[in-house]
Every structure is written in C-alpha cells, then in structure tokens.
Amino acid sequence: MSHLDHTPSTPGKFKIDKSPYYSRTRWHSSVAKLTLWSFLFVAIIFLFFYRSPSSSSNNPPSSDPSRRYLASATWGGAAWEKRVRTSARIRSRNGFSVLVTGAAGFVGTHVSSALKRRGDGVLGIDNFNDYYDPTLKRARQALLERSGVLIVEGDINDVALLKKLFDMVPFTHVMHLAAQAGVRYAMQNPGSYVHSNIAGFVSLLEVCKDANPQPAIVWASSSSVYGLNTKVPFSEKDRTDQPASLYAATKKAGEEIAHTYNHIYGLSLTGLRFFTVYGPWGRPDMAYFFFTKDILKGKSIPIFEAANHGTVARDFTYIDDIVKGCLGSLDTAQKSTGSGGKKKGPAQLRVFNLGNTSPVPVTDLVSILERLLKVKAKRNVMKLPRNGDVPYTHANISYAQKEFGYKPTTDLQTGLKKFVRWYLSYYGDKKAAVR
Numbered sequence: 001m002s003h004l005d006h007t008p009s010t011p012g013k014f015k016i017d018k019s020p021y022y023s024r025t026r027w028h029s030s031v032a033k034l035t036l037w038s039f040l041f042v043a044i045i046f047l048f049f050y051r052s053p054s055s056s057s058n059n060p061p062s063s064d065p066s067r068r069y070l071a072s073a074t075w076g077g078a079a080w081e082k083r084v085r086t087s088a089r090i091r092s093r094n095g096f097s098v099l100v101t102g103a104a105g106f107v108g109t110h111v112s113s114a115l116k117r118r119g120d121g122v123l124g125i126d127n128f129n130d131y132y133d134p135t136l137k138r139a140r141q142a143l144l145e146r147s148g149v150l151i152v153e154g155d156i157n158d159v160a161l162l163k164k165l166f167d168m169v170p171f172t173h174v175m176h177l178a179a180q181a182g183v184r185y186a187m188q189n190p191g192s193y194v195h196s197n198i199a200g201f202v203s204l205l206e207v208c209k210d211a212n213p214q215p216a217i218v219w220a221s222s223s224s225v226y227g228l229n230t231k232v233p234f235s236e237k238d239r240t241d242q243p244a245s246l247y248a249a250t251k252k253a254g255e256e257i258a259h260t261y262n263h264i265y266g267l268s269l270t271g272l273r274f275f276t277v278y279g280p281w282g283r284p285d286m287a288y289f290f291f292t293k294d295i296l297k298g299k300s301i302p303i304f305e306a307a308n309h310g311t312v313a314r315d316f317t318y319i320d321d322i323v324k325g326c327l328g329s330l331d332t333a334q335k336s337t338g339s340g341g342k343k344k345g346p347a348q349l350r351v352f353n354l355g356n357t358s359p360v361p362v363t364d365l366v367s368i369l370e371r372l373l374k375v376k377a378k379r380n381v382m383k384l385p386r387n388g389d390v391p392y393t394h395a396n397i398s399y400a401q402k403e404f405g406y407k408p409t410t411d412l413q414t415g416l417k418k419f420v421r422w423y424l425s426y427y428g429d430k431k432a433a434v435r
Ligand SMILES: O=C(O)[C@H]1O[C@H](OP(=O)(O)OP(=O)(O)OC[C@H]2O[C@@H](n3ccc(=O)[nH]c3=O)[C@H](O)[C@@H]2O)[C@H](O)[C@@H](O)[C@@H]1O
Pocket: 181, 182, 183, 221, 222, 223, 224, 225, 273, 274, 275, 276, 277, 285, 286, 287, 288, 302, 303, 304, 312, 313, 314, 362, 389, 391
C-alpha cells in the first residue's frame, strides 16, 4: 500500500495522529504530503498546457487545415443564449430578424449596423480568420457591439452551431456575406475558397432548408463571375461560364447551388454581384486600401495595365450604395415556401448586379489618392499578371433599379475622400497609418 492511499482527498482535514507511533510515522507522512502536492502541481500544469482549447467548448475543432483561426470558437450557456436572443430581437413594427454571416467583415459590418439602426433584430456570425489583419475585424466587432449587435464567433461550416442559432431564433432572413474574398489569393490558398464559398454555403443552406420557418436568403456573389465576358456593360443575362479565377468559379458555383436549393426545397434566394466595393472600414487586401498605405509609406505601387498598354478599370462601388442594395434586396425578398425540409411551392430566385455604372481606370484611382493624401505615388506600371484579374468591369444595374429602386449616388472621388478621412483617423495620423 502506498502512502498516497492513506492521504485524504482534502488535505485541510488531515487528522493528526497522537499515538506513540506519531513521531516515527511523521517523516513518512511528510513524504506522502510532498508526493501528493507534487502530483497535483504536475497535473494542473499538464491540464493547463496540453488540453486542447476546443475540447472545452461544444463544437469540434475545424477539420480543415486551410483555415487559420486565431481563437477557437466558444458558444453555449444561459448568458450566451440571452445575448443571442437580445441581439436578434426585432424592435420595429414589421421588422426582420436577420442572421448576418461574415458580420465582422467590411460589408457585413455596414449592413448589420444599418439593419440595427432601422429596428431589425440582427445577429452576426464570423470566424475571425486571419486572411487580413484580424484586429480590424475586432474593431468592427466592438463598433457593432456598441450598437447592440452581437457577433457569435464561429464558422458557417459548424452545422451544430447554426442549428443551435436557428433553434433559438426564428430568423426571417439570412444576409450571407461570409466568404473567402480576393481574386489573386485563390492561387495561394485554393482550399480556403472551397471551404468557405462552397462547403460553407452548402452547410448554411442545409440548416436554412430544415428551419421552420425557412428564412429568405440574400447572399454575396461577385462581379467576377462575368470572367472573360467582353460584352459591356455586364447584364445579369450575360454569360457567366468563363470564370478567370478560382474565386470567381466558387461564386459562380454558389449561384448554381442557390438554384438547386431553390428548386428542391423552396428556399427564397437572392444573389448580389458586388462590383469592387470600397469605403471606410474596408478590406486591407484591396488595391485602394494598400495603395493608400504604400503611397504614405513612400513605397512603390504595382499598377496593372492590359495588353498593348490597355487600360485596366473597375466599376468601383461605394459601401453606402451597396448597403442600400442589400437592404432593398432584403425588403423585396419573398418568403421561402418550404418548411422542415419540404418544398410547398415555387420560390423566388434572383440575381442582381450592384455596381456604380461608371468604370474608372486604376491609374485615375491612384491620381485621386495622390491628391487626397497630398503625396506623389511611386508608380510601377506592369503587365496584368495571369492571376485571375480581368481588365474591365462595368455593371448594368437596370434590374436592381426596377425591382427596388437601386441608384448609386457616390462617385469615386467623393467615396475615396471619405475612405481617406477614415483611414487617417483610424490609424491615428500619417505616421501611424504607414506602420
Ligand atoms: O467586384 C468584385 O467582384 C471583386 O472586387 C474586388 O476584386 P478587384 O476588383 O480585383 O479589386 P482589387 O483587388 O482592389 O483590384 C482593383 C483594381 O486594381 C488593380 N490592381 C490590383 C492590385 C495591384 O497590385 N495592382 C493593381 O493595379 C486590379 O487589377 C483591379 O483592376 C474584391 O477583392 C473581390 O473580393 C470582389 O469579389
């Protein structure tokens, strides 16, 4: 029998032996105590350092190694459920209850905030991956929290989490903006596009089709689906079967997947083809954002040009116009017709261009930034690399205009002025802005 076998589990209740054998056994007793405490100490250290962080939460760790999470998501518990319900509570007559995926993203933050302002219930979900600086996502989260929007930290592939959210809240709408964005990054990390834009979208649709009531879904497609299409301006009726990047291909796949879930389950689905969205709280991986940073830093910026010194241009669209398009789509989305996984009748299926209708050459974008920043850019003009970029985008927006009065009002000069003002104030001053 070892000394440890004699040791009570509560050391404070150790009963002192007053027998004549006490002094002889005292040394053994001290060794037993020392052994016990050493064991406990080692056990605590072991638990602290070696236990998987996700094993303490309800959700399994992501099986996809392509994701780079900064923290494992945790959810559950009475306090958490109360916060979820409070955030999703409708506060206006005929308001919606909207689940916004990718709520800590650029468009997600602006849309969530606009919905909350008009009295809709809003709950966000975001996986806070580190595709770009997650501190910016955290700052957006803090901003939303101040206006009463909770962002649940989790991945849209986590079906158990999505189901739990739908069990708690009868969402009327889903604004699905979570995605792996960026055209060029698809060559570096193709798996992340499949994970978020295809697998994640399917996970979300699976949960939506089983929900009762089924929500109406509005989701972010992309102007990049027009790919090698040369007919301009791009109309929703034009061909989209020639994607130039894997990113575009996953968005195009999303449009086909939307068709399937609409057809089989009666889900109401609206895809929005965004045209190069920019503005305050934007994405640091986009050209206008890192051009600003690098111009201030005095670093040269790569400006792409098409074959034979041809112009590369984009139909840059200001975030406030995009938000109006998102809200217009939600407001005109008809109800899904199915329930509990069964279709009851045909449901709405739409795709809209949300652009600005006036393409601007990238060289002009740089000139505007130079004027606003009062710094001359070091331009490094180079041939458009074969990395998925297309030379030109231009939206025909007449369908969105007809359906919900979509009418962009911000030109690039005005929008960039607002962006630069935000950029300089967010990063402190010019010096801090270039860090
Ligand atoms: O409209 C869209 O669907 C897409 O818009 C942007 O994609 P993109 O238009 O390529 O935006 P940027 O990466 O900011 O590029 C803007 C322009 O700058 C050019 N560029 C980009 C990077 C660079 O180093 N140099 C350069 O001249 C690009 O060729 C492009 O013409 C977003 O990054 C996508 O997520 C979105 O889906």
